[in-house]
Amino acid sequence: MRLGNFENIRSGINPPRNNPKPALFPSPQTHVQTRAPAVTPRLSDSMNPIPAAPAYPLPDTLPVMVLADCHLMPCCLLPLFIFEERYRKMLAHALACHRMFCIGTRLGADGDDLEIFPFSTAGLISVCKTQPDGTSHVILQGLRRIRLVSWEQEKPFIVARVEPVTPSVSECVEKIQSLKQQALDLLPDIPGNAGENIRQLKARLGGTTCVDSACDILAYHFVRRGECMRALLAETVVEKRWRILIRELQQMRAA
Known part of the structure; x- marks a missing residue:
């Protein structure tokens, strides 16, 4: 098992393709077995203030x-269904300590020479409902970017040594706000409930000054290509993230 090389995918320039994504705004779980501490935004608030990590x-x-x-x-927010035995053990371990785990994006085929993308997001178990058969429904809330440095454990589940990824800004706030507006203007204008959700999201992101989070939220809900998502995860400069996102939205709009 090894960590992948991200340098050749940072720009994410290949043509778009359609990949399934989670629902735009996951519905709140009812009758939950366990929740994170009260400072975590409620899932029912996901259409209200921009959720802060x-x-x-x-x-x-x-x-x-x-x-x-x-x-x-x-x-x-990422909804997950935990059913494999190794991940049941992983979930129990996380709930017993810091309530966190991360997604390791597999590159290529599964097997002995497993390659995992070295950038991820530390996720907090915001909601967990365990079924009588031992499976669990989990909502994982993204906290901050991390880099996977090395493996501390591989069995029964993987544990990685991680370090935080700190964003940087090299241009003025007005320029970044301009990039944000350019990305918002590229969002699709569609009818029905989905279109209304997009309009509400645009209004809320348009009013936020947290341009780092705004880029991540837009990318998560609208980018479909794995190569582009990985480029966005690996990029530390906020302005470059916006330009990667804008290029991807332009390609999607032209397709």
């Missing part, structure tokens, strides 16, 4: 759930 300390190591073509961004 809680300020939880990042542990030195995190369990890793390996999935193909799956990515979590900070300030976003």
Whole structure:
């Protein structure tokens, strides 16, 4: 098992393709077995204020759930169904300590020479409902970007040593706000409930000054290509993230 090389996919320039994504705004779970501490935004608030990542300390190591073509961004929610025995053990471990794990995006085919993308997002178990058969429905809330440094454990589930990825800004706030507006203007204008959700999202993101989170939220809900998502996860400069996102939205609009 090895960590992948991200340099050749940073720009994410290949043509778009349609990949399934989670629902735009996941519905709140009812009759939950366990919840994160009260400072975590409620799922029913996901259409209200822009969800902010809680300020939880990042542990030195995190369990890793390996999935193909799956990515979590900070300030976003990922619904998961936990059924494999190794991930049941992983979930129990996480709930017993810091309530966190991350998604390790698998590159290529599964097998002995497993290659995992080295960038991810530390996720907080915001909601967990365990069924009588031992499976669980989980909502994972993205906290902050991380880099997977090395493996601390591979069996029964993977544990990685991680370090935080700190964003940087090299241009003025007005320029970044202009890039944000350019991306918002590229969002599709469609009828029905989906279109109304998009309009509400545009209004809320248009009013936020947290341009780092705004880029992540837009990418999570609208980007379909794994190569582009990985480029966005790996990029540390906020302006470059916006330009990657804008290029992808332009390609999607032209398709």
